[in-house]
Amino acid sequence: MTFDYDLFVIGGGSGGVRAARIAAGEHGARVGLAEESRMGGTCVIRGCVPKKLMIFAAQAAQMADEMRGYGWCHAETGPFDWHFFREKLDEELNRLERAYTHNAEKSGVEIHHQRARLVDHHTVELADGSRKTAKHILIAVGGRPARIGIPGxxxxxxxxxxxxxxxxxxxxxxxxxxxxxxxxxxxxxxxxxxxxxxxxxxxxxxxxxxxxxxxxxxxxxxxxxxxxxxxxxxxxxxxxxxxxxxxxxxxxxxxxxxxxxxGRQPYSWDLGLENTGVHRKESGAIEVDEWSQSSVPSIFAVGDVTNRVNLTPVAIREGHAFADTVFGGRARKVDHSLIASAVYLRPHELATIGLTEEQARLRGAADVYSAVFRPMRSMFAGLDARTLMKLLVDPETDKVLGCHIFGPDAGEMIQLAAIPITMGATKADFDATMAVHPTAAEELVTMRHPVRRIREETDPGAV
The missing domain is CATH 3.50.50.60 (FAD/NAD(P)-binding domain)
Incomplete structure (x- = not known):
């Protein structure tokens, strides 16, 4: 059978675009992609990117408080101009959307700016009524915010x-x-x-x-x-x-x-899945195996629609691995067991990788190393912000099981800490690392003695 495409991707977010670009640009596949909204998906258009820019904006008033603590005694902020910010934000999101579109098309991807639904195992129907066939179909439509089901x-x-x-x-x-x-x-x-x-x-x-x-x-x-x-x-x-x-x-x-x-729900409704026999979980998530393949051999899914680990870098890695496996002759799986993440609060972020103390207690014994302190920058300014650094270590193997940071730029720190932890670093490896002084991050390599040892419990409490 002759197909219109080797691959048709439904969804123009981070995971779908990465899969399309790798399949077309690096592996020479004929690729089509349909996106019903804006190229870039949740992260770029209505998630990570605009949210982080809004976090920066929200920090400005607190920066003025800190400045006064450093001698800028008349530092003040006026009222926030939402309309000015919104205009700049829209310009930036438009730029990013153009970049996503341009890079995909430059790789050889043919983009259809409309919704697509599955007709059968190898056919999709676009909103204009036209139909496209593909040897492989990838669903990368992400998730949508959920409500709680109350009157009004x-x-x-x-x-x-x-x-x-x-x-x-x-x-x-x-x-x-x-x-x-x-x-x-x-x-x-x-x-x-x-x-x-x-x-x-x-x-x-x-x-x-x-x-x-x-x-x-x-x-x-x-x-x-x-x-x-x-x-x-x-x-x-x-x-x-x-x-x-x-x-x-x-x-x-x-x-x-x-x-x-x-919370968010997989955006798997009205996709025509009932025409294919693709299995879904009770949550609506598309069931896939370790290769991101669904119950139908020609149909795959990556990203939040599978409800595995709902983070943008995970969707990107899944899309890339799919393209390499199916079109590049390089079989690659994604390991979901150890993934760093960050919550961008202000002024201190929360970032983590590996086991929590509650999870470590379920697993067995673990040594807890932690330090709570006022960072130099905050303390001098007279602010009471506290930082917490925490490592969980297996007492038998000395392997670092988890790292948790609550403090300024915790997201930046956890990205670097994730590298040795992913490699299987031990507490001795952390101890052997020379500290960079004065930094908050040096606490990760200067905590010499555990503050407590936890042991296995059948009821770890609220997690």
Whole structure:
């Protein structure tokens, strides 16, 4: 059978574009790609990139406080100009979208700016009714924000909407306690919005190391965010131009905007999967094996739509490995067992790789090395920001099982720490590394004695 393409990719985000570019540009495959929205996907257009730029903007007022502590006694910030920022942000996102499109086309990828649905194992139908055939089909459509299923939730916004606001609200509610909710709460607070964050748990960032969660929760509160733990909304109603929000403790609060940041779902609906027999999990995630291949041999999937590890670099690595395996004659799998990540709070970030203390306790014994201190920069300025460095070490093999950092530029530090940890470094390797002084990161190589040894428990508590 003759096909229109060797590969057709559904989704123009990070994973899909990487797979398309490698397959076409490096391995000579005939590649088509369909994207229903904007090239670049969630990370570039409505996720990582605009969020990080907003974090930078939100930090400016706090920088003025720090400057005064260093002698710039009249350093002040005026009111934040959202419209000025939005215009610059839109220009940058447009530039990035053009770059994604140009680089894909330069590699030989034919782009269709419309939605595509599966017709059968080798055929997709575009929104204009035309059909394209391909020997292989890759689904890389990512995920979409989820709501929580309460009456009146249509009055609320999702995380994507923050980047599209015409004006900033005077008072806003963030519902959730994960990456997005915590980052957006600190952003809005830093931009001058009276911000409340409601989360049903007893500490934000479920799944992270407990000590780190507690540090993050405390910092969010110290910033001025009204963090309400153990609290969930039950109903939203319109009330004199505002949103009356009813909570499960019986209270009612009024907001100008309510944002749901309660997780994301694989964007696998209305893709025509029922025409193919591709298996999905209860969550909607497409089931794939270690090669990113679905239950249908000609159909593959990468990125958040598979709900393995929902991070942009993971989607990129999966897309690249897929292209090398199928078109490059180099079989490559992606190891999802050890992946670094960072939460871009302010002023201190949270970054991690490997086991948390709670996970290490389930595994068996582990030595905990940690240091809590006020960084030189903050202490001199009179600020009370605290940094926490933590290593988890196997007492039998001396291998570093996990590294957790809460502090300035923690994301930058964890990227470098991830290299030796991924290589299987031991605590002795860290100890043998000369410190760079004065830095916060030197604590990672100067902690000589464990503060405690944890032993295996059947109930590690809330993780």
């Amino acid at each position: 939730e249509e009055l609320g916004l999702i995380s994507d909407d923050l980047f599209l606001l015409e004006d900033l609200p005077r008072r806003a509610l963030l519902v959730g306690g994960g990456f997005i909710a915590c980052e957006f709460a600190t952003i809005l607070n830093g931009l001058g919005v009276d911000t409340m964050q409601a989360y049903r748990g007893d500490a934000v960032l479920r799944g992270f190391d407990r000590e780190m969660r507690e540090m993050a929760s405390l910092q969010i509160q110290q910033l001025g965010v009204d963090l309400r733990l153990g609290l969930s909304p039950t109903r939203l109603e319109k009330d004199a131009g505002r949103i009356a929000t009813h909570f499960d403790d019986g209270t009612v609060e009024h907001f100008d905007a309510v944002f749901f940041a309660t």
